[in-house]
Amino acid sequence: MFLVCLVVLPACEPEIITDPEIDDTQVIQGILHVDFQIKHIWIPTDRIIRVGLHVAVDAQSLYRGIYLQSANVTDTKKLYVFHLPPGTYYYEAIIACLCEGDSCSAGGFPGNQFGKKHTMGKFEIVKDESTLVKPTFQ
Amino acid sequence: MRNLGLIAMILLLFGCDTEVDLIYEADAIPIVYCLLDPGEEIQTIRLSKSFITEQGETISDSTELYYYQDDVRLAIEKMEGDKAVQHTEFAPVTINKESGFFPGQYHIVYQSRMEIATNTVYRLVIYLEKEDKLIYAFTTTPGDFTIIDPSHPEVRALHFSVDHNPVFHWTPSENVHIYQLGFQFNYYETDSTGSLLKSLLVPLKTIVLQNNPGWFYSFDINSTKFYASLGSLLDAKPEVLRSFQSIDAIVIAGGEELAVHFQLEKEGDPFRMLDYSNIQNGIGVFSGIGYSYSRGFRITDQSIDSLAYGRFTHELNFLDRYGNRKGK
Numbered sequence: 001m002f003l004v005c006l007v008v009l010p011a012c013e014p015e016i017i018t019d020p021e022i023d024d025t026q027v028i029q030g031i032l033h034v035d036f037q038i039k040h041i042w043i044p045t046d047r048i049i050r051v052g053l054h055v056a057v058d059a060q061s062l063y064r065g066i067y068l069q070s071a072n073v074t075d076t077k078k079l080y081v082f083h084l085p086p087g088t089y090y091y092e093a094i095i096a097c098l099c100e101g102d103s104c105s106a107g108g109f110p111g112n113q114f115g116k117k118h119t120m121g122k123f124e125i126v127k128d129e130s131t132l133v134k135p136t137f138q
Numbered sequence: 139m140r141n142l143g144l145i146a147m148i149l150l151l152f153g154c155d156t157e158v159d160l161i162y163e164a165d166a167i168p169i170v171y172c173l174l175d176p177g178e179e180i181q182t183i184r185l186s187k188s189f190i191t192e193q194g195e196t197i198s199d200s201t202e203l204y205y206y207q208d209d210v211r212l213a214i215e216k217m218e219g220d221k222a223v224q225h226t227e228f229a230p231v232t233i234n235k236e237s238g239f240f241p242g243q244y245h246i247v248y249q250s251r252m253e254i255a256t257n258t259v260y261r262l263v264i265y266l267e268k269e270d271k272l273i274y275a276f277t278t279t280p281g282d283f284t285i286i287d288p289s290h291p292e293v294r295a296l297h298f299s300v301d302h303n304p305v306f307h308w309t310p311s312e313n314v315h316i317y318q319l320g321f322q323f324n325y326y327e328t329d330s331t332g333s334l335l336k337s338l339l340v341p342l343k344t345i346v347l348q349n350n351p352g353w354f355y356s357f358d359i360n361s362t363k364f365y366a367s368l369g370s371l372l373d374a375k376p377e378v379l380r381s382f383q384s385i386d387a388i389v390i391a392g393g394e395e396l397a398v399h400f401q402l403e404k405e406g407d408p409f410r411m412l413d414y415s416n417i418q419n420g421i422g423v424f425s426g427i428g429y430s431y432s433r434g435f436r437i438t439d440q441s442i443d444s445l446a447y448g449r450f451t452h453e454l455n456f457l458d459r460y461g462n463r464k465g466k
Contacts, residue, residue: 051293070297070438072304074287076356083301096293114293 030125032082035134036073036093042107043097049075051116052094053135055082062090062120084125092120093135168205168273168420172262173396173427174214176254176279183212183228183248185264188421204246209268212248217259217276226252254426257281257312262417262424273419279426280391281312286354288387288432295436296385298361298444305358308389308430310347315397319343319359322386322431323368325456329378339388340367346397362450369450381457382442386433393425 034053038045050073056062068089071080096116097104109115117137125131166187174181189202207230215222228248235245254260256279264273287307288296296304306319320341326333342359392400395416402414415421437445439459445451446458457463 049290049293051290052295065439067438067440069299069302070295070440071302072288072297073294074305074307075289076287076307076354077305081301096290098290116293 029085029127030083031130032084032089032091032123032125033130033132034071034080034082034091034093035132036078036080037134038095040107040137043099043103043109047098047103048095049098050094051096052092053080054092055084056090056092057087059090059120059122062092067092086125086127088122088124090120090122091133091135092118093137094118095137165269168264168266168271168417168422170262170264170273170275170417170420170422170424172214172422172424173392174254174260174277174279174425175427175429176256177429178254179251180249181214181226181228181252181254183214183262184245184422185210185212185248186246205266206268207246209266210248211265211267213263214250214252215261215263216255217261222261226250254279256428260426264420271419273417275417275422275424277393277395277416277424277426278313280314280393280428283309283311283314283389283391283428283430285387285389285430285432288435291384291432291434291436295438296387296441297438298364298441300361303358303361304387305356306387306389307354307356309354311391311428313393313426314391314428315346315394316392316400317345317347317355318390318392319345319357320388320390321359321364322388322433324383324385326381326383327375327378328381335383338368338371340364340371341390342367344400346401365444365448365450368445369454372451372454374453375455379455379457379463381461382437382445384433385435385437386431387435389430391428391430393427395423395425396427399423399425 053071054067055069097109104115169186172183212228216224228250231249233245262275285308323338399414442459446456
């Protein structure tokens with residue numbers, strides 16, 4: 001009877017949903033450094049902004065926007081850091097053009113102002129080591 | 139001889155009375171609070187007076203809190219050097235009380251339509267006719283400043299997670315000694331009667347800064363604190379569903395007087411005899427305040443899910459990235 005109680009009692013507890021994003025016990029085992037430079041031939045670099053930097057477990061998740069982690073990108077920072085468990089991951093970096101008129105499309109961005117360019121790549125995270133990636137845009 | 143003894147006894151009895159009346163009737167002290175805001179068309183001044191009560195008594199009569207309005211003349215003057223170049227009179231207005239403990243049934247503030255310039259000296263002048271008392275104070279309003287980051291809400295989304303705190307960058311402002319960083323959180327509340335767009339200010343970080351070098355200031359906002367603050371500021375209502383609409387980044391700048399007042403209140407020095415005040419012949423703070431916004435950000439899908447099911451906010455009934463609510 002006692003054993004039955006032991007089994008039944010924990011099962012009756014309501015499900016507590018914890019947030020994996022803010023879980024303090026998360027194990028950090030490797031580091032990804034992203035050197036997010038902005039270079040462009042046809043458009044001044046001060047008219048191009050970083051828009052997004054995401055990490056996903058596979059390419060399909062990246063495509064569907066199911067990211068593992070994202071960075072708060074800014075115009076004042078080039079290097080971004082992610083702490084991840086060992087494994088294979090994919091990153092996506094996005095830039096956008098700020099020029100008005102048709103300068104963005106003339107410079108190779110799809111659409112006009114706020115037209116975006118995406119790039120992606122695969123990388124490995126090894127325990128206690130750091131990995132560097134440098135996104136390059138076509 | 140017997141009579142003499144009786145008289146001596148009576149005198150001794152009265153002489154042994156050591157009771158001291160601690161509450162002494164004196165003139166009330168004017169209490170003045172005013173923050174000039176260049177972003178507002180209408181400026182507001184709070185004027186009340188000190189009061190004293192016996193233990194356990196409460197104030198119910200508002201005449202004990204406020205000066206008789208006909209006896210008060212209140213103005214703010216724009217200064218150029220020693221000269222007042224603009225004089226604006228303020229009139230009393232009765233406003234609704236906010237929640238919290240306030241003695242009295244209502245609030246009286248003084249308001250006037252007045253354009254406030256940045257980087258300018260202003261003088262507050264109050265004349266209490268009955269007491270023949272002049273109260274005055276000076277302040278210099280904050281200069282202009284701009285949020286550099288977060289920026290471009292058209293294409294960027296904010297991400298709130300433990301390793302990726304949003305970073306605030308903003309240009310320094312003249313005459314400003316204190317900044318507060320936060321977010322205006324905009325959301326829909328839906329119940330059986332319909333949907334309503336609501337807004338909540340979430341102040342997160344207060345920084346006292348003086349003459350820091352560099353062309354911009356940079357501070358990050360702790361993502362966990364953001365969720366925790368939201369969880370404590372917003373009431374859980376099981377009968378409503380909520381959905382995220384947008385978020386605005388805000389930097390609030392305050393003048394030197396506000397910074398000193400904040401620091402002394404924060405330190406809470408038990409040996410401090412008096413509250414900080416920059417009001418001559420009164421108590422209170424006359425200072426300037428300014429706001430800079432970067433409006434209309436989305437947050438990432440992970441942040442929306444954290445809002446819906448995270449440990450600090452899961453009781454607030456926010457919808458997840460798919461517009462669903464588990465268990466509903």
